[in-house]
Amino acid sequence: MKQAQKEHTTKRYGMVIDLDKCTGCGSCMVACMSENNVPFKTDESNKLDSITWMQVYKLTNGKSYPNTEICYLPRPCQHCAGKHEGHSPCVSVCPATATDYSKETGIVSQIYTRCFGCRYCMGACPYHARYFNWWDPVWPEGMEKYLSPDVSPRMRGIVEKCSFCFHRYQLARNKVYLEGRKDLDEDEYQTACTQACPAGAIKFGDLYNPEHEVHRIAQPDMQHGGRPQNPHVFRLLERLGTNTKVYYMSERRWVRKAGDNYLPGEFENPGAVAGSH
Amino acid sequence: MDAALIPKGVKRCPMWQFLLALGVVGAVLAWGVYAMLLCWIKGLNQTNMNDYYGFALWIWADLAVIAVGGGAFFTGFLRYVIGKNELKNIINYAVLIGFICYSSALLILAIDVGQPLRNWFIFWHANIHSMLTEVAFCLSCYFGVLCIEYIPLILENRQIDKVPFFHNLSHNLHETMALFAATGAFLSFFHQGSLGGVAGVMFGRPFAFREHILVWPYTFFLFTWSAAAYGPCFTLLVTWITEKITRKKLVKDNVIELLAKISGWMILSYIIVKGIDTSYWANITAKSMGLSLHDFYGRNWFYGYWMLFTELVICGVVPAVILITSHGRKTAWLRVTAITLGVVGVCLNRWVMVLQIMATPVMTFDKFVLYYPSWQEVATTILPVAYGIILILISYRYLPIFPQEAELNPIDTNEPVSRETAIDADAGTDSTDTAADMAPA
Amino acid sequence: MDDASIWSQNWAWTPVPADGAVTYENSTCTLCPGGCGITVRKVEGRAVKIEGTKGHPVNDGGICILGLSGLQLLYGPTRVASPLKRIGERGDGKWQKITWDQAISEVSAKLAEVRAAGNSHALGAITGPDRGTVSGLLERFLLVYGSANFVRTPTMMDNFEHVLYLTQGVEATAGFDIENADLVLSFGSGIIEGWGSPVRMFKANARLVENGADVFQIESRLSNTAAKSKHWVPINPGTEADLALGLAHIIIGKGLFDYNFVSTHAHGFEAFKQLVQTRYTPAVVSEKTGVAPGKIEEMAVKFARAAKPLAICGRGKGSAPGGLKEFLAVHMLNALAGSVNRQGGVLQMPPPDYIRWTEPVTDELAAEGLRKGRLDGAGSDQFPSSRHLLNRFIAAAAEDATAAPQVLLVAGANPYYTFPGTQVVKKAFDNIPYIVSFSSYMDETAMNADIILPNHVNLERYEDVPVIAGLSKPVVGLSKPVVAPQLNTRHIGDTIIRIAKAMGGHIAGAFEWDDYQACLEETLSDKWDALSGSCIWVDDAYAPPAPDQAFNTYSSKFEFNAGQTQKALNADNPLPEGNTAEYTLTLIPFDAMRLANGYIGNPPFMTKIVADTVMKRKDGFIEINPVTAGKLGVKQGQRVTLSTPVGEAKVRVNIFEGIKPDIVAIPRGLGHTAYDEYLAGKGVNVNELLGTVEDPASGHDAAWGIRAKLTTA
Ligand SMILES: Nc1nc2c(c(=O)[nH]1)N[C@H]1C(S)=C(S)[C@@H](COP(=O)(O)OP(=O)(O)OC[C@H]3O[C@@H](n4cnc5c(=O)[nH]c(N)nc54)[C@H](O)[C@@H]3O)O[C@H]1N2
Ligand SMILES: Nc1nc2c(c(=O)[nH]1)N[C@H]1C(S)=C(S)[C@@H](COP(=O)(O)OP(=O)(O)OC[C@H]3O[C@@H](n4cnc5c(=O)[nH]c(N)nc54)[C@H](O)[C@@H]3O)O[C@H]1N2
């Protein structure tokens, strides 16, 4: 297996998010908005039309005072591979090929200029990772100055989502190429949210690469769609076969259980269930 | 004053009444057009759709009109492919209703997308694996076929028919109509199916997802089947409404009853299959994803079990039973109740297959979100209804839609009944397609 | 076809950011006292992204949402674009643009007039922090002008400094070696809510998680910190000092304290022991705090047995000072555990000492003014070891127009919004005839000032940033201009120097620098080269003094029982304002990372990610327990009126399992009336519902809540 992984010329970029470290501070969300020219409106309190490529969910164990527990769960696009690579829920349905699965990186892209806003992909994504531009993006006078040229601002009427900061991958690749090197180092391509997270809760890297932290923590079984072998690591809605590349880690069982749907008793009997923790 | 345009042998309401009706419906149409322009100019923020409800009222309306418009392809299929000749007396109207439904669907789609100017990307950058691509292709092609089926009707207008070119064109079109009808039926099987496929392939949405046969999920077949089953109900319902408004009998009972009977058996078989599908989905498919029926129907008052019961029993089993029994379909109120329930049932099915999919949370920590449409969405959804009524008003007034109308409603005047109409009046015994075919060359 | 396609893809009003050469510049964030290193990505002179500086001793690459949103402040609509003079009524927002020369001559003329009338003591200044050259210049200005009324905005640091002074005899700030602790007892400190240096604390918290450290979070509401701690210990709010002393009771009773430290390096232990053994028995403490006796014992034993235990306090972000008793009691726990000046413990940190300006020469008018002393009574016989008492300053100004300052300078502070008991500030402002704001932003205080002399924002200016927010090494950062000033603003240091020069005489004489830049370079002379390059200077060699050298008390030992300590420990807990018969609930403010609640208001990105259970459209929410909601018959999302003895507000209800029954909680940071349309008018400013309660020992505001009631109407 190690040999097989060494020979991968392609990458499978992914994340491991340590939910026991995540504080819910929101730096990942704001870092993402700031990195990716995400617009804002005067009222963003309707969370159903507020564009947040990275969304931090608040989970509770449902118990009453004083046994209540809270966990925060940051949710970027999960960069689903699907049952066979490329059959992501969203990519497979887009009629205009405006969102695509890269066999080179495993990243699910979004082509803003091709998307015509049918929103089928949004319906297909169980993670609500996709956002529609219901409004024209408007920055207050002068504030367009901070817009980054690396990511084009989107227009009204199209869908956008987390790209794993793909432009950072491109910049890093260019650099490596110019320096005549073959491969990117782990720290040469890191996403904005990973970089910003004050708690160090997000790890990002190549799941194929045994030397990368994401691989070491998640211990993905790439022969079986990347299922995590670390018992404290899980993926969201593993059982749907979306084969996501964002892994979550927690010591707390109720948190791991919240990652997927289980019939009564199933979670406690993992042997009986495909894909449970 | 438009007497010259009105088909021979039939009576139409006075011009002022016609214009008044047009005016009233036209006002509704204008309201819809205004809302449509708002959506185009200001964008989809005019709607109450949101990131949880990417598909909402419009996509439901789309699916619903296409489902009820299914009367056209299925009646065509029965008439031309199976050879149910009696149905020629209702096929014109079925085609007209189908044409209205499909053109409405296309119009709604054009409003629904975020970037209408890029609509053609669906063809240009087509992803052949996408059900929506299949929908777009089949829908466009079938709409073309419906146009071809509708054009001869227009050409039959008394004045147009006088132009030799149009007359011949019309004649030639009729010659090939069977071919188009067959093509249309075939295309329809696909796009009705692909609309079902749109939901069924969403494996991230356990409420929608269905196992596959070949490349198609079960919903593919269920949608085709239900459109074939319930589409005729809508044709019959609109015909009944038309008869009530015109206060005339327009289609003979034997024709109505035949279509009702076929529809009844189709509904019954559909409901059996749908029942099997539902129970397989609930017990096998959903459970393999850790979900039970209760997660879908037991957590929200609106999307509750009542909806499932209404869809399957009240609007499925009940109309089926009424329509397959001779007493049921021959008793007017029972028949009308049944076809109404049928139409409601298929619309409800489409509602569930669009909106409940969006409403039902998949992540355990996600929430059930409800949605209500904005007035702009309502107006643009009513827009095609208004447009349809106008098209029916005009078509009915100037085109010989109902071959049996003159026979069933002899005009009691001193004018001699024209020869054509006289012959037309006992149509049903020969193999002519429409009254126009009998016109002297 | 292609043209059509392009035309449909680009709309003229969707901006296309210009590309260009990319550069990175380091600086230090000054948006909170945290002192994080930031690296700003620039494209042809435009700042496009702020990131945390990798390897920085404070934040090592991490960054908080406020720091990340810095560019929205820099380029945003809330900035004051030029000097402004009020033309309408105060607060009306009617301003006249004036030139800098006009602004300086106007302010200096006004100051000269007051001074000439023999009222130099009637000049007041309110600042944010009081360290570094900027506040140094302002304080110096007041000194030569002849006023002692320089007041810094209070924080928990006031109490920590006070405690170190009383127990250890040092004028020092407190450092906390959290990273190396193996057990943390937090009395409501928002470890991940912005306490101390926020990003540093996030990182420390991650270390605690990694090390499996026991963290006990003691507070009545399930804050994020409580949620993330191993143990949440709900407590009756306001009884933290009792709990700490109750823990001391058990630790002493079981003989679990650090015998070496107590016997060799401490003084007054017997008296302290006497106090806790008689008055803080587990039964009494359990009754008061609502914490079960078993839990108290468990905590005490675990704390005492841990290798490196640490007790901290200062609620939430620590922006309110709190009661001295609580801080003393908590510090005693550290002393009992021997966690004073040791790895993983509380460290006495030398105050930054690089500002060594020559004593200014003052004139008779100044001497006369200084003799009149401070309006707030800090340093007086009543409060001998308190340095700044903003609450008393404001109360005094509100109470008596003749005693109120005649000119007030406000820099790096927004008391009109942040002070608990907004009505009192309003009254005080009404009594102050001339208010000068140096704010970069149109905040509430600036809105209610008479003249605004806008400072550059942090990304446009140089400033030394001595970081005192609980770090365990002395750190000085440098904030550097990353972009040219965007508007007609001036560095506050330059403005002060110019005003001083315009006033002439000894005042001008005390400011012989050409400008602020010259002052800064001279002040930092030995550190300047290092700082101007990396923007950070750390005294890595710093180690706290050994116990036999650390304490500068009379006994040269750690004092368990100094006079003021005794007074404070024997005092009753400050009670919240209001009678319990009418007001059956208790309102507590709380801090949250997604709401900036200090001098800076939320930039749009931050407001964007505020949960819809905290703010929805214009409505703010209160948190109440389902039991309380049931009792009052209110439902999730319902609109209710929340009243306290000082005010009332329309709010919506958020039912939250994680809050103690009969408590109502509101976050700080909403309810702004100033700033921009992205922030103003949303939610409730909890300060309008709060009042202050004077701590008998320190004089600081010790209030932690207020009585409240809910009415549905
Ligand atoms: N009597 C009894 N027996 C039971 C059960 C019961 O209820 N009663 N429950 C059963 C069930 S449901 C389960 S799941 C099993 C659990 O049995 P185990 O699999 O033994 O589970 P843990 O005790 O959690 O041990 C997991 C190990 O992983 C380590 N670990 C933690 N994080 C990481 C990491 O990032 N990487 C790696 N490599 N290791 C890590 C931990 O330190 C620990 O040693 O027990 C089963 N046995
Ligand atoms: N401290 C510590 N905590 C742990 C672990 C650990 O190593 N250390 N291990 C964790 C792991 S891996 C696991 S799997 C868990 C096990 O922890 P739990 O989830 O608490 O599992 P059990 O204790 O086995 O019992 C679960 C409950 O489900 C009930 N139950 C059984 N069958 C059914 C059913 O069909 N329907 C319903 N509704 N209820 C049913 C049982 O009666 C029991 O009350 O412990 C976790 N917690």
Ligand code: SF4
């Ligand atoms: S930045 Fe890190 S700690 Fe903060 S919410 Fe995101 S993942 Fe959690």
Ligand code: SF4
């Ligand atoms: S998370 Fe959603 S958007 Fe992202 S790849 Fe998966 S289905 Fe697509």
Ligand code: SF4
């Ligand atoms: S909204 Fe855009 S990306 Fe999504 S399916 Fe439609 S065209 Fe594709």
Ligand code: SF4
């Ligand atoms: S990976 Fe990049 S695009 Fe995705 S959430 Fe993180 S910052 Fe945003």
Ligand code: SF4
């Ligand atoms: S914690 Fe404070 S200093 Fe650090 S980035 Fe945030 S606002 Fe700036």
Ligand SMILES: [Mo]
């Ligand atoms: Mo387990």
